[in-house]
Amino acid sequence: MSASVQRRPGESILSNPLVGRALGCLALSFVLALMIGKQEGTQQDFGLAFRQAVLGPRILWFLLIGVLVFVLLTFWPRVQPYLNRPGIRPLAVGGLTVVVAYALLKWTDSTAVSDGKFGTLSDAASQTGTLAPLARTFFTAPLPWVLFLVAFAVGAAAVVIRRAVLSWVGAAIAVLAGVWAWYSHSLVQSLLGSPDHSTGALVALLGFLTIAAACAATALSAEESANTRGFINGVFAWRPGMPLVGVALLLGLAGFAIATWFSPGNRNATLVDTASMFSTTGLSPLSKAYLGWLGYVLFALSLALAAYAAYRRDARLGWGAAGLGLVSLVLNLVALHDISAVGASTAYDGATGAWQNLGTGGWLACATFLLLAGAGYIVATAGSERGTIARTKADIAAGIGKIPGKSKALILFVLAGALFYPPMATPFWQKVLVSEIGIYVLLAIGLNVVVGWAGLLDLGFIAFYAIGSYTTAYFVGALPIQPPEWMRLSPLLCIPIAIIICLIAGVSLGAPTLRLRGDYLAIVTLGFGEIIRIVAVNNPGNFTNGPRGAFGIPQPEIHLGPIHIDWGQASLQYWYLLLVIVGLVILAFNRLEQSRLGRAWAAIREDEVAAQATGVNTTRVKLLAFAIGASTSGVAGVFFASQIGYINPDNFVLNNSILVVAYVVFGGMGSLPGAMAGAAVLTWLPEFLKDQVPAEDRQMWIGAVILLMMIFRPAGLIPAKRRAAELHGLDEPSSAETTAVAANEGMGATK
Amino acid sequence: MSAVIAEPTAPDTAQRDVVFDVRNITLRFGGVTSINDVSLQMYRDEILAVIGPNGAGKTSLFNSLTGVYTPQEGTITLAGRPGDAPRSVIGEKTHVINHMGVARTFQNIRLFPALTALENVKVGVETRMKAGPLSAMLGLPYQRREERESTERAYELLTLVGLRSRANELAGSLAYGEQRRLEIARALGTNPGVILLDEPAAGTNPAEKRDLADLIRLVNREHNISVLLIEHDMKLVMSVADRLVVLNFGSKIAEGLPEEIQKNPAVIAAYLGTSAEEAAGEVETQPELHTIADDTANMTSLDDAGATTQEETP
The missing domain is CATH 3.40.50.300 (P-loop containing nucleotide triphosphate hydrolases)
Structure with missing residues (x-):
């Protein structure tokens, strides 16, 4: 506060900086009030929206926001030291999560509750006499908000005052509120009795648990400032593999004790119910035993073995746990297959084949066993990791060096989710997973080679996707011009041909544009993308069938000796095909990034002249980037064409190219996991928001997310190590002390 | 004149x-x-x-x-x-x-700042190697051997210019004199x-x-x-x-x-x-x-x- 109190005569009161700031803040709240809520007037009354915004009592809330901003700005130097206290960030995240769950998310999919939001549901629930009193109490009007505000306020007070008692009280209230909300919601669900995939209650529970964790962190941490990353590193470094065992314990308990294994007629049969349900049917003895007792025993055994191996850091026990986990996983899958096959053989609940009508429990058990096997594997291999490994506590807290098993554990979490979440999801989300998330992840991986690694901005990337799609359409005979009979191929066999054609296309785009850089290259590639689309529209030689495109592209199939796999309409099967393709591409590209070509790409991106002078053949390296990126896109095109069955030029518009670039930038340019995460998040978000916000507001929310990212993580969700250095690493002092080079070190050889 | x-x-x-x-x-x-x-x-x-x-x-x-x-x-x-x-x-x-x-260094240092010192030298060493992208993606044995050789050679050169202990630092974070020496090591990597x-x-x-x-x-x-x-x-x-x-x-x-x-x-x-x-x-x-x-x-x-x-x- 440097406001001068004394005013010289003749100076207006407005020149006082405090007054100016106060007016600015009030103006801000006024504008906010106009922006939020209904916007349009009526034919008779154009001033309606304005009056609603400004003259109603709700303007007071906005003015309060303005005053709060003013107070914060004015006392900022005093507020700031508190912002680094341990627990403050989880507290903010948790609070925000709960508010989102209360205000935005759906709490039920049942049509009995009009929009399914928390407000509507709680009104209805509090007036339902048949609901258990505990749940009714929770949903009674101000209580949920009061609980939240009390938990948040006590948490905030604990952060500021740093009293252990206060922290534990806050944590207790938060846990209580979260569990109460979850329990009340599940009671409401069983009353409504319809299948439900709403996320509100779960998100609220997570938010409350985060607040509780923040309180606990405040109580437990001795330091003045927070070190979240150090804390997480510490968790992973304590015993490699143990975090996986912990998560597996939770998943396993949920899977074996609570979750539905089989859902005939919307009934939720847990493992016990399922076992009794199938006790008299012709289930194989092994599966019967698994449902009856073997499953529990295997869970307990592999959990104990993995935990003990992790605790003792014993590699042999680790391999044992890995083996036991895998065997259990296979047995579990066999049992799941058997019960669903028996269910299908009796056409139970309209089932037509195996793997139908299964609940979440079996898949949770699968994830559990996979994680336990992974934990064993991590224990077994933790000792043999190469590179600089963080050994001391200080190193772990500061994030210097590798934490053994951390990246493997994260990969296993993602893998478990990718393998066993989709069968639990609704058909809608399965479709989104395949035709949005999966395909765009593959495209983003391809574009990341061109944009992220080689630093060549390509705005026509979707053209190669189109080329891959049309190649497939031609070779399966779905276009007006038919290939000769001997050249007709099944869609999966088109993949190598599409790769070759896209390699050629990539090189032929790359070759003439090699001299261009930056914006100029972007413009030319953008033109290339449009040329391909317009050629497809113009139908030269009746090849592309013009705007109508190609239809009747067959589904992929494999007939290899005794193996017959036929992909039908169900999205889930495509998901696993896509998972195999993406997995292979990731393995290959991960090696590529660490190879001499990956370093040569980084070199031309950083300094092309120096790269040339160091002997890098920049022409070849750039062409390879274009070709490899293009062929990845071509594979995605083959997949897309044969999955969806029909293509036309509208699938390949400029907008899609720009979206893929946005995904790569959002995720972190030059980072393989980043590009994938960026594509996954930004394709998931619009679909997710469909249910949560009015359709007109969807783009606004996505824009807000991107804006927040640009402010808080400008290098992307998961920044590349090499790129991160480029963005800010150079100004930072190097992590190690600058040691003076000993007089003769290296120059040594003074003979 | x-x-x-x-x-x-x-x-x-x-x-x-x-x-x-x-x-x-x-x-x-x-x-x-x-x-x-x-x-x-x-x-x-x-x-x-x-x-x-x-x-x-x-x-x-x-x-x-x-x-x-x-x-x-x-x-x-x-x-x-x-x-x-x-x-x-x-x-x-x-x-x-x-x-x-012919290898060279530059008047105004031109390293690859976002790569480590070791990787900078390896870029130079590897321009003399043969393994292509396909063998890298498949991890073929001879590509792995080349990779090992280039790492060894790069360490030798870093030792020669006295930067062995800084091998895993980002080139951009090295001191000015070290960057000069790293440039020489990178140039020597191309076997001139x-x-x-x-x-x-x-x-x-x-x-x-x-x-x-x-x-x-x-x-x-x-x-x-x-x-x-x-x-x-x-x-x-x-x-x-x-x-x-x-x-x-x-x-x-x-x-x-x-x-x-x-x-x-x-x-x-x-x-x-x-x-x-x-x-x-x-x-x-x-x-x-x-x-x-x-x-x-x-x-x-x-x-x-x-x-x-x-x-x-x-």
């Missing part, structure tokens, strides 16, 4: 193996002549220094030798490594010339027969300069790599160079042994901005040029002297 061109007086030049044979090259940018009819020979295993005031055309000469610029007239032939047949480099691409055995150093001592302190001189001698004597050096620091140049070539306004004004150059009136004139005749008189009173250089060592170069010359000379 009435320049006196001293004949090369190095012993038994006739028998020596020529690395670079530059004959009458002229390089123009529009109306500006950057290099004017320059000829020079560089012999195997020598340290040849090119000196001259700012704007004399030294870096243009380097760029012509490495294929960044293509001179309009004249010929340049190169026998990069011992036993190579002489080949013209005019019109060849930079990376091809590099593969012929001749290395072109463009002002390697610029911006380094006296201790680092001594280390650098040791390094240059070591590279030259132990590894049998010919060195072509541009440097403003006269003390360094006089201590390491076997022979000197002096450029001024794009023309060669002198060539010879260090002690001859120090007494050469044309050179002194070029640096001090007086005519050759006056300078000849000055040689008596101030026989050793490098004492002048010593005085100006803190300026890292004789830029200012050079700048004034340009204004005053017709």
Whole structure:
């Protein structure tokens, strides 16, 4: 506060900086009030929206926001030291999560509750006499908000005052509120009795648990400032593999004790119910035993073995746990297959084949066993990791060096989710997973080679996707011009041909544009993308069938000796095909990034002249980037064409190219996991928001997310190590002390 | 300009193996002549220094030798490594010339800042390797072997320049002198027969300069790599160079042994901005040029002297 109190005569009161700031803040709240809520007037009354915004009592809330901003700005130097206290960030995240769950998310999919939001549901629930009193109490009007505000306020007070008692009280209230909300919601669900995939209650529970964790962190941490990353590193470094065992314990308990294994007629049969349900049917003895007792025993055994191996850091026990986990996983899958096959053989609940009508429990058990096997594997291999490994506590807290098993554990979490979440999801989300998330992840991986690694901005990337799609359409005979009979191929066999054609296309785009850089290259590639689309529209030689495109592209199939796999309409099967393709591409590209070509790409991106002078053949390296990126896109095109069955030029518009670039930038340019995460998040978000916000507001929310990212993580969700250095690493002092080079070190050889 | 061109007086030049044979090259940018009819020979295993005031055309000469610029007239032939047949480099691409055995460093350091020191050197080492993208994606055994070899070689070179302990630091985070040495290591990684150093001592302190001189001698004597050096620091140049070539306004004004150059009136004139005749008189009173250089060592170069010359000379 440097406001001068004394005013010289003749100076207006407005020149006082405090007054100016106060007016600015009030103006801000006024504008906010106009922006939020209904916007349009009526034919008779154009001033309606304005009056609603400004003259109603709700303007007071906005003015309060303005005053709060003013107070914060004015006392900022005093507020700031508190912002680094341990627990403050989880507290903010948790609070925000709960508010989102209360205000935005759906709490039920049942049509009995009009929009399914928390407000509507709680009104209805509090007036339902048949609901258990505990749940009714929770949903009674101000209580949920009061609980939240009390938990948040006590948490905030604990952060500021740093009293252990206060922290534990806050944590207790938060846990209580979260569990109460979850329990009340599940009671409401069983009353409504319809299948439900709403996320509100779960998100609220997570938010409350985060607040509780923040309180606990405040109580437990001795330091003045927070070190979240150090804390997480510490968790992973304590015993490699143990975090996986912990998560597996939770998943396993949920899977074996609570979750539905089989859902005939919307009934939720847990493992016990399922076992009794199938006790008299012709289930194989092994599966019967698994449902009856073997499953529990295997869970307990592999959990104990993995935990003990992790605790003792014993590699042999680790391999044992890995083996036991895998065997259990296979047995579990066999049992799941058997019960669903028996269910299908009796056409139970309209089932037509195996793997139908299964609940979440079996898949949770699968994830559990996979994680336990992974934990064993991590224990077994933790000792043999190469590179600089963080050994001391200080190193772990500061994030210097590798934490053994951390990246493997994260990969296993993602893998478990990718393998066993989709069968639990609704058909809608399965479709989104395949035709949005999966395909765009593959495209983003391809574009990341061109944009992220080689630093060549390509705005026509979707053209190669189109080329891959049309190649497939031609070779399966779905276009007006038919290939000769001997050249007709099944869609999966088109993949190598599409790769070759896209390699050629990539090189032929790359070759003439090699001299261009930056914006100029972007413009030319953008033109290339449009040329391909317009050629497809113009139908030269009746090849592309013009705007109508190609239809009747067959589904992929494999007939290899005794193996017959036929992909039908169900999205889930495509998901696993896509998972195999993406997995292979990731393995290959991960090696590529660490190879001499990956370093040569980084070199031309950083300094092309120096790269040339160091002997890098920049022409070849750039062409390879274009070709490899293009062929990845071509594979995605083959997949897309044969999955969806029909293509036309509208699938390949400029907008899609720009979206893929946005995904790569959002995720972190030059980072393989980043590009994938960026594509996954930004394709998931619009679909997710469909249910949560009015359709007109969807783009606004996505824009807000991107804006927040640009402010808080400008290098992307998961920044590349090499790129991160480029963005800010150079100004930072190097992590190690600058040691003076000993007089003769290296120059040594003074003979 | 009435320049006196001293004949090369190095012993038994006739028998020596020529690395670079530059004959009458002229390089123009529009109306500006950057290099004017320059000829020079560089012999195997020598340290040849090119000196001259700012704007004399030294870096243009380097760029012509490495294929960044293509001179309009004249010929340049190169026998990069011992036993190579002489080949013209005019019109060849930079990376091809590099593969012929010419490595260089830059006046303003041009590392790959976002790669580690080790990776920087590996980029250089690996330009001599064969494994393509497919073998990298499949992780074929011979690609892995090459990878191991390049890592080993890179560590050797980092040890040579004294950066072994900094191998996993990002190049951009190294100290200035370390970056200079890393650039040399990266250049050596390409297994050159001749290395072109463009002002390697610029911006380094006296201790680092001594280390650098040791390094240059070591590279030259132990590894049998010919060195072509541009440097403003006269003390360094006089201590390491076997022979000197002096450029001024794009023309060669002198060539010879260090002690001859120090007494050469044309050179002194070029640096001090007086005519050759006056300078000849000055040689008596101030026989050793490098004492002048010593005085100006803190300026890292004789830029200012050079700048004034340009204004005053017709």
